[in-house]
Amino acid sequence: MKKRENNSEEITRTGGTMDMKRRSFVKLLGGGIFIFFQPWSALEILSLPAEQARSLTKDYNAFLQIAEDGTVSCFTGKIEMGQGIITSLAQEMAEELNVPFEKVKMVMGDTDLCPYDAGTWGSMTTRGFGPNMRAAAAEARAVLLDLASAQLGVPVTQLEVKDGEITDTKNPQNKVTYAALAKGKKLEKYLDVKPLPEDYSKFTYVGKPYKRVDSRLKVTGQAIYTGDRKLPGMLHARLLRPPSHGAKLASVDVSGAEKVEGVKVIRDGDFIAVVSENREKADEAIVKIKADYTFNEMKVNDKTLFDWILKAESRSNVARTKGDIEAGSQLCDKTFESEYHDPYLAHAPIETHTALAVLEGDRLTVWASTQSPFGLQDGIVRETGFPREKVRVITPFVGGGFGGKGAYQQGVEAAKLAKLTGKPVMVTWTRDEEFFYDTFHPAGVIKINSGIDKSGIIQMWDYHVWMSGTRGSDTIYDVPNAKTTSYSENTKVSPVHPFGTGPWRAPNNNANTFARESQIDIMASAAGIDPLEFRLKNLKDDKMIDCLKAVAEKFGYVADKAPSGRGIGIACGIDAGTWVANMAEIKVDKATGKVQVVRIACAQDMGLCVNPEGALIQMEGCLTMGLGYTLTEEVQFEGGDVNTRGFDTYEIPRFSWLPKIDCVILDRKGKAPQGGGEPAIIAVGAAVGNAIYDATGARLYRMPFTPERVLEALKKVRET
């Protein structure tokens, strides 16, 4: 550990902008004890998008401050979008520093104050950032003990810490608080921190259920989201949008918009906006712009999509292989070939992409609803030419992200407009814009050829996935001959997606789990074995076996082979280091094809669970949101034109859809904590699909299971 005491603001350890940043940081926050650390875990580095690897600085970043009033501030580039880390990270901090939970303040997503972070996604906060934070906090505690030892005149070994107070165990009157140690100081410590092997069993705060710390603000309307900020002279902007992706502006007449009272038209090439202090005047003006476009659209729509995907010239890659598919086929008594389809999905957060930008002197400040404040900072630098150190991005509460707010176009738009107008500019995407510029979950096709021997053991598994990516494509079952081949878009030769795509809660795992678990069910049914028993028979993974047994117990499962007519389905999978198993019970209205999920149970092994209350909320949220991709959600489009641009056409889960939900979190206190925000969503589609089969004998190969598709599948059953 390097220790430095520094009573001036002059910091010379490293040069360049980080140095400046730290200076302004200390200035902004005043006195106290500052701890700097290197917030990089191997896991986090691996997950960085290549373009952001630039910021993999070896420098130390500001991390925590113990203020003169004893408040501990934790600085993280992560953001709060509902997933609850504002609570769980504070719990972890309180734990390691031995301070009361109430004394911990989270400062999140501010590029001037917080250490670099690529983005809040991939269920990385608890498993990636968390261990670093805890290790650094433990070191910080050691620093405080050193200081106390000097002040109290007794060795560290004789000291005890409780609730932010350090006491001499031999003389309890001889004590000092963190606040007193921080008083009048501007002390900086630099830590070379590595996550420590930990004794999770001794935790005070971690592992106990804590309610959200942000709920009072949120139930009173006081929580500030980006759109709630208001600055003097602020303008609201609306931007001219093309009618479809790929359309290019040919000619434009803005005179109609210019006539609207209080509206100014801003133009920089094809970047055209109207701005007004009155949002509704901007709304009125934008539709008065007359524009013509040239179209160069892809000849694909939601009906031809899957053929289009298979015909595209893609890049193939063998993700994993074991044994030999040919040899495996020879061992099979029965083989099964299936093709599964998964559409584009929208993220549809209730808060649309929003940003407010203001230029003060040569400094640009942008508030944005984003999952990636540092990514937006990069984007602004790239697209506006501002130097990085002059751009500050601040992320207030985010009204839902689900992966979609990793994209930050609205922030760049606001930045450009602030530069062009010299005034603060608010960009709030309309719902229509949100559904148009969303980076959709990519549609995909999965083909599986698999086979079982006479005793119902899977001997061969040949898995091919187009465009959906490999997350969640692990075979998970113990198959001697297995191969996974992935085909991805070759944008230069054969672009596939007519619009932007990106990660959607547990990216692509929903599709891969749907395909794998449907295929498993097909084989179980053909073997005449109960689907739970068939899974247990083919698994060697203890965690998965435990999850399946736990969910079966919670559900009160009684073995039977499918289709049993009961409407019960099973599915399992792995995401973000967490093991998940689901059981669903459904009812199918055979006249209308409508599926109602009656109940759903989920068991999850997520290692140590930091906040059981928060984790449970995430599981329930995943299971509920998962009903959407399972039953209704599908982007409909014609070329680059998106037809589902409202909640009337893109239907997300409602109260009446709600099944009875039962969750089990397996007690794994001795294990490192894993992801919690995404895993429980992955097996909803598969469990419901398998339940439809169990109820009716009709197998669905395409999500979502709309009434139309269910009726079609039922018709096929009758015909055969």
Next chain:
Amino acid sequence: MEETIRFSLNGKKTEIKIDPTQTLLWVLRNQLELTGTKYGCGMGFCGACTVLINKEPVRSCMLPIGDIAGKKVVTIEGLEKKGRLHPLQKAFIEHDALQCGYCTPGMIMTATAMLMKNPSPTRQEIVDGLEDNLCRCGTHVRIIEAVQTAAKEMKGGK
């Protein structure tokens, strides 16, 4: 074009000189600085902008401000009385019935109107009453529980 509109806002007499065709949502947010009422879709589909007008839940994104002249408007900011939270607000906290919190004001306002009309709703009545309020985080199960808890408390308080 501008008219003086007089109405009651969260129990206070309010007067605003404004084009009466302006939408209540944006007037609340921009002129009256009450930002608890949220923009979600602007078309009445999501319910994030729900306020009470004469005790009825109304989508403020669809309502010209001229229509509220002489009426009583209550927004999420108006539920807390002298530092005491409304039972629904308390119950939402108690049940952790929110995640991102963006739909929460609309949920609470819709539920407030529901409980004024029907102090003892069944589970099905709660589901029906909230059906057109959208939550993307999937907090539905807890919202129902929170409304049930609040209903119990409100009856006890009478």
